[in-house]
Amino acid sequence: xxxxxxxxxxxxxxxxxxxxxxxxxxxxxxxxxxxxxxxxxxxxxxxxxxxxxxxxxxxxxxxxxxxxxxxxxxxxxxxxxxxxxxxxxxxxxxxxxxxxxxxxxxxxxxxxxxxxxxxxxxxxxxxxxxxxxxxxxxxxxxxxxxxxxxxxxxxxxxxxxxxxxxxxxxxxxxxxxxxxxxxxxxxxxxxxxxxxxxxxxxxxxxxxxxxxxxxxxxxxxxxxxxxxxxxxxxxxxxxxxxxxxxxxxxxxxxxxxxxxxxxxxxxxxxxxxxxxxxxxxxxxxxxxxxxxxxxxxxxxxxxxxxxxxxxxxxxxxxxxxxxxxxxxxxxxxxxxxxxxxxxxxxxxxxxxx
Numbered sequence: 001x002x003x004x005x006x007x008x009x010x011x012x013x014x015x016x017x018x019x020x021x022x023x024x025x026x027x028x029x030x031x032x033x034x035x036x037x038x039x040x041x042x043x044x045x046x047x048x049x050x051x052x053x054x055x056x057x058x059x060x061x062x063x064x065x066x067x068x069x070x071x072x073x074x075x076x077x078x079x080x081x082x083x084x085x086x087x088x089x090x091x092x093x094x095x096x097x098x099x100x101x102x103x104x105x106x107x108x109x110x111x112x113x114x115x116x117x118x119x120x121x122x123x124x125x126x127x128x129x130x131x132x133x134x135x136x137x138x139x140x141x142x143x144x145x146x147x148x149x150x151x152x153x154x155x156x157x158x159x160x161x162x163x164x165x166x167x168x169x170x171x172x173x174x175x176x177x178x179x180x181x182x183x184x185x186x187x188x189x190x191x192x193x194x195x196x197x198x199x200x201x202x203x204x205x206x207x208x209x210x211x212x213x214x215x216x217x218x219x220x221x222x223x224x225x226x227x228x229x230x231x232x233x234x235x236x237x238x239x240x241x242x243x244x245x246x247x248x249x250x251x252x253x254x255x256x257x258x259x260x261x262x263x264x265x266x267x268x269x270x271x272x273x274x275x276x277x278x279x280x281x282x283x284x285x286x287x288x289x290x291x292x293x294x295x296x297x298x299x300x301x302x303x304x305x306x307x308x309x310x311x312x313x314x315x316x317x318x319x320x321x322x323x324x325x326x327x328x329x330x331x332x333x334x335x336x337x338x339x340x341x342x343x344x345x346x347x348x349x350x351x352x353x
Contacts, residue, residue, distance in 0.1 A: 066133070144209065175225070195213060246278065251302045254299060280347065287327070299316065
């Protein structure tokens, strides 16, 4: 028995033309893509433009241009479908929107995975995708006209590097503080001199641009250097992983090699050190301890996050002494997939109520 379906008159005309008189191959492909895109858009529960096959192809092309691999592209597609995202480009350029979409997908994965192995695998792909976007998307900053007052800049002129603040972006140029030497005296720079500039946003994303000095002026009673605006800001990769402040007790055990030759093996010292983790990412952490720890030492780190115990093998990269406390900075050398997922969920606040 045939099931009757409704269609618009325009669809009927198009279908009639296709059946009655086969069109050239290119037209046929366009018609097929039109209907596939329309049907997929309807299946997603939305009739807005941008849905369907064309939107999916555009998303895949944009994700591929960013450098995501095929597995991460499929995950990004899943994340956007889960939260019914209609403007992927806007979401990719907004960290807060991305976090909302990925948090929603995180909880869906938690409820739909059939085993712990599948759960941890899907979480790992989810976070690898989010971390990649975190370090490769420039937040849409392309011009110095977009900078805010009080943005910190580093001016490179000759062999000198000078920290200055943006005073104003209005008008014909970018007004910044006049650079000063170590004694606090203004440094004389000439009109026309070329300047290389480095800046970091509040999200710790780095940018650089080239400009030149176009004059001097006073801004709010302060002597300022006027730089030519630039519409060619170059995005620089920031930290590979997002970090989050934390204050949680941890146990540390020194790790060393015993024996020699083929009989050499890793041993964990039974003596326990205690400390408090101050910040953390899946790449490492900083820990406050009350005993000296040598730079280069390998350590086993244990702590509890929520209902889970996290364990990692790390190496001390540097240590700073502050009174009776020493802050050690540790790079993780080996950490399980599950522990990585737990840390990522904490850092991105996906498990916070």
